[in-house]
Amino acid sequence: MRCIHTHLKGEPLSSDDLTDLALLRLDLMAAIGVDDRGLPGNFSMAYLLPKNPEGQLWRVEQYRSFYEVELDFKEFISSLEDELERDFSAYEVDGKERAILVSVVPKRSSYPIDESLEELRELARTAGLDVIDVVVQRPNELNPKYLMGSGKAKELMMKALQTGADIIVFDQNLTPAQAEALSELTDLKVIDRTQLILDIFAKRAHTREGKLKVELAQLKYTLPRLVGRGVAMSRLMGGIGGRGPGETKLEVDRRRIKERIHRIEQELKEIAKSSRQRRVRRKRSGIPIVSIVGYTNVGKSTLLNALTNSDVKVEDKLFVTLDTTSRRLRFPEEREIIVTDTVGFIRNLPRDLFDAFRTTLEELHDADLLLHVIDISSPRFREQMEEVESLLMKLDLGGKPVLRVFNKMDLVDRDYAERIAERYKGVAVSALHRETLLSLLQRIHEILWGTGALREASASG
Ligand SMILES: Nc1nc2c(ncn2[C@@H]2O[C@H](COP(=O)(O)OP(=O)(O)OP(=O)(O)O)[C@@H](O)[C@H]2O)c(=O)[nH]1
Ligand SMILES: [Mg+2]
Structure with a gap:
């Protein structure tokens, strides 16, 4: 042509x-x-x-x-x-889609560009994307149409074509109009941070409840983006590797989507009712509940496994766990607790996902103690810690007893780990090394049953 x-x-x-x-x-x-x-x-x-x-x-x-x-x-x-x-x-590498990450931040803004991109890179890796380039734009002001200037936007698209990229991922969330305008410039998929996270959740959800929640969040995200034109739609909503709500559903009109949203909400309400009943029973049993919370990938599931001899799935990726798992942990003198593992947190968790998983997190209200797991080997552990704690506040959990557990101490200097743990009144452990868990078990025991010394911690599932 x-x-x-x-x-x-x-x-x-x-x-x-x-x-x-x-x-x-x-x-x-x-x-x-x-x-x-x-x-x-x-x-x-x-x-x-x-x-x-x-x-x-x-x-x-x-x-x-x-x-x-x-x-x-x-x-x-x-x-x-x-x-x-x-x-x-020649570009095809084991079928992975090639992605260019883009961050557009006004010159005067103090947005933590590098940290955020580092996290976006992790998200992309988790989603199975192969990141081939990262582009940072610092305009004087954001351009409402494309976020960046139109010249820069075209330049970006050309770069994408030249490097054989399949998908462009924005670190900033795009408005429906921006997503549409950008998609009009190119045949490539253009998605934002929220969509990437939605995609990961979609891939990870296994239970009926989890799947429904993710679908709900996806539909709510999609709805305002279904403005008029049908062409961009399948491209926009195709997600990575064509996941997402799927072609046929995309062709249905807004009303059908709204109906679907309504039906899912009904079904989730039913599920919530029965899980509430289950929780009431558990609560009545009087066994203390200790819930593990924390940023994604800090080692929550690993800790649950180590404490209770279980084999919940553990992986060096984000959002491996979406559903709550509970296991028993026996202490000496016939004492026992229920330990639960939960979905990880992340900065700027998409609003729709937060709403969808709110009920999952509501279970935390039943907990007698929260173990806030922190990855002490991460250079961003303080920010992550604050993020989680502010989310707990948002969930009205500010009043719960919290014990900070500084995990992955094997990756840092021992003195450093202990100094940090002391400063934040927590304990330093390595979930991969069960012999380091004794002080943690001791503290849990103290908090739940007073000071009685715990000599011999048995961690049998
Ligand atoms: N070196 C080291 N690695 C650890 C430790 N604890 C966990 N990991 C690793 O950290 C990665 C994440 O562990 P998970 O237990 O899946 O983390 P999570 O917090 O449950 O993650 P999500 O469920 O995805 O939010 C895995 O590769 C673990 O092997 C530790 O004490 N030391
Ligand atoms: Mg996990």
Whole structure:
């Protein structure tokens, strides 16, 4: 497909011509000048280049006269095409989608760009994306249409094409209008942080309840983005690897989605009722409940496993656990507790997901003690700790006894771990090394049953 047009004053190809060439993936963009007599004059053409070390996207060739052009166009384009084809198939790495991460932050803002991008990178990795590039834009002011300026947005799309990216992930959340405007610039998928997290949750949800909650959050996210046009819809909502609410559901209109939301909410209410009854029974049994909370990937499930000899799934990825798991832990003298593991927290947890998982977190109200697990080996552990604690406040859990558990002490200096633990009145442990858990068990015992010394902690499931 080529675009041949006239330039009445014989001017060379404009930058708009060239961006169209790239963004529309044309084979050729040509301009024919017009001479004084109104006949064909000079001639310029541009075509896309295969990947090259100079990072050139296209080549422009100029001819003084249209009649000088001697080019077997068909042959030229088909050999170029072959080259481009080879280029692109070379990109495929074990079927992973290639992502470019983008952060757009106004110059004066104090937003923690690097930290946030680091976390976005982790999220992308968890979602199975292969991050090939990270782009940071610092405009004087945000452009409401594309977040960044339109020139920069086009540049970004071209870079994506050139590097063979499949998907662009924004660290900032895009408004429905921005998501639509950006998708119009390109064939690539454009998603934001929220959608990435929704996607991970969708992949992770296993129980009926978990699946319903994630679907609810996805539908609520989708609804305001279903404005009019149907074309961008499947692209916008396809999610990574085509997950997400699925094509057919996307074609249904807003009303059907609203109905679905209503039905899910009803079903979740039923589920909540029966789990409330279960909780009441458990509460009545009088066995103290200790709930493990904390940022995602800090080692909550590992700790549950170590404490109770269980084998809840543990992985070095974000949001491995979505559903609550409870296990018993016996102390000497016939004492026992119920330990529960919960979904991890994250900064800027998408509003819809927070709402959806609120009921899961409401179980925390039954807890007699919260173990707040913190990954002491993370350079961001203080921010993560504050984030979790402010979320607990939001959930009205501020009054619960909390014990801070500084995990992964095996990865840091021992003195450092102990100093931090002392400063925050917590304990330092390594969930991977059960012999480090004694002081934790001691503290749990003290908090629940007073000071009686705990000599021999038996951690049998
Ligand atoms: N070095 C070290 N690694 C640990 C320790 N505890 C957990 N890990 C690792 O940290 C990663 C995350 O552990 P999980 O137990 O899945 O973390 P989580 O908090 O349950 O994570 P989510 O459920 O995804 O929120 C895994 O790779 C664990 O092996 C520890 O004490 N030391
Ligand atoms: Mg877990």
